[in-house]
Amino acid sequence: AQKVTQAQTEISVVEKEDVTLDCVYETRDTTYYLFWYKQPPSGELVFLIRRNSFDEQNEISGRYSWNFQKSTSSFNFTITASQVVDSAVYFCALSEAKTSGSARQLTFGSGTQLTVLP
C-alpha cells in the first residue's frame, strides 16, 4: 500500500527566511506521481507541482523549489525568502499509475502547517 509521511506537523519562520518541508513516500509501484498542494485557511487545495517517478530533475518556480530523490523516497519542498502569504497547510500526495480503465486516487500526507511571521 502507498503511504506519505510529512513528519513536520508545524513550522514557524520569520519572513524572508528559507524553509524546507519534508515529504517521504512509500510505494511498491515503479511508476507513480508526486504532488504538492497548498491549503490556505479558505480550505481549497491549490495545486503547486506534479512530478512523475521517471523524472528526478529538480524544479524551481520563482521562490519555490522541489528536490525529488528516489534513492531516499523523498520529495522535499523549499520556499526561499518566505512571505506572510505563504502561511498555509502544505500537503504532499502520491498517486500510482494504474492500468487503463481504472482511476488513480491521491494518497495525502498529514500536512505541514507553515506560519510565516512578519
Added chain:
Amino acid sequence: KAGVTQTPRYLIKTRGQQVTLSCSPISGHRSVSWYQQTPGQGLQFLFEYFSETQRNKGNFPGRFSGRQFSNSRSEMNVSTLELGDSALYLCASSLGQEETQYFGPGTRLLVL
C-alpha cells in the same frame, strides 16, 4: 476558465438526516473525485467518476454514494448522517485519469 465549484459551501444537519453535495468540474474535465478531510483522519479518497461511471472507491461505508451526470457534474450523497461525518468534503476534477486533479473550495458539513 472557471475553477471547480461546489455547493453548498456550508451545511448543518442533524444525525440521521441525509445530505447531497454538488460539484461542477472545470469545463472540459471529465473526471471528478471526492475526498473527505477531517482533523483526525486527514484527507481520504471517497470515489472517482469518469463518464458517469464510478471507477474507483475508497474505504467508506455504503452510506456514502455518488453519481455523475452527462455534463460531468457530480453529486455525492451521505445517508443516515453520523457525528463523525462532520468534515470538509472536497471535489477535484481532471481531464482524465492521468491528469492533475484540481480542487474546489469544499463543502463544510457539520452534523449535530
